[in-house]
Amino acid sequence: MQLFHTTSESETEAVAASLAAKLQPGDVIAFRGGLGAGKTAFARGLATGLGYTGDVSSPTFALVHEYRGGRLPLYHFDMYRVEDWQGLYSTGFFDYLESGGVLAVEWSENIENALPENAIAVTIQRVSETERTITVEGGRFEA
Numbered sequence: 001m002q003l004f005h006t007t008s009e010s011e012t013e014a015v016a017a018s019l020a021a022k023l024q025p026g027d028v029i030a031f032r033g034g035l036g037a038g039k040t041a042f043a044r045g046l047a048t049g050l051g052y053t054g055d056v057s058s059p060t061f062a063l064v065h066e067y068r069g070g071r072l073p074l075y076h077f078d079m080y081r082v083e084d085w086q087g088l089y090s091t092g093f094f095d096y097l098e099s100g101g102v103l104a105v106e107w108s109e110n111i112e113n114a115l116p117e118n119a120i121a122v123t124i125q126r127v128s129e130t131e132r133t134i135t136v137e138g139g140r141f142e143a
């Protein structure tokens with residue numbers, strides 16, 4: 001487990017960017033954290049760390065955003081409204097698992113039973129308006 005404390009959105013992005021260097025094809029990042037915790041900021045940092053240079057936004061209404069052009073493609077999911085297996089299949093989640101990119105999944109607790117065993121859990125806790133505690137667990141992030 002790795003534990004981080006950030007005091008700004010840019011610091012949260014920087015933590016994610018540094019972790020992105022260790023990501024490999026097929027990795028799944030399972031985000032946990034309430035509304036406004038910083039999940040999208042973390043995903044923005046992952047995209048930057050993978051070499052993507054465009055805008056990164058929450059996929060709330062699109063369900064998935066694709067970010068290509070970096071070392072690995074990043075597929076950013078929002079599972080907030082996914083309530084059952086049929087809803088999950090409609091997102092294309094299982095096809096993306098086989099794509100060789102990295103999946104970043106907001107509201108991963110809604111699809112807990114569908115996540116791979118080796119998913120990397122990123123829990124973001126809001127301490128204050130600007131402070132966050134970030135816990136990264138799983139795979140090569142255990143050390």
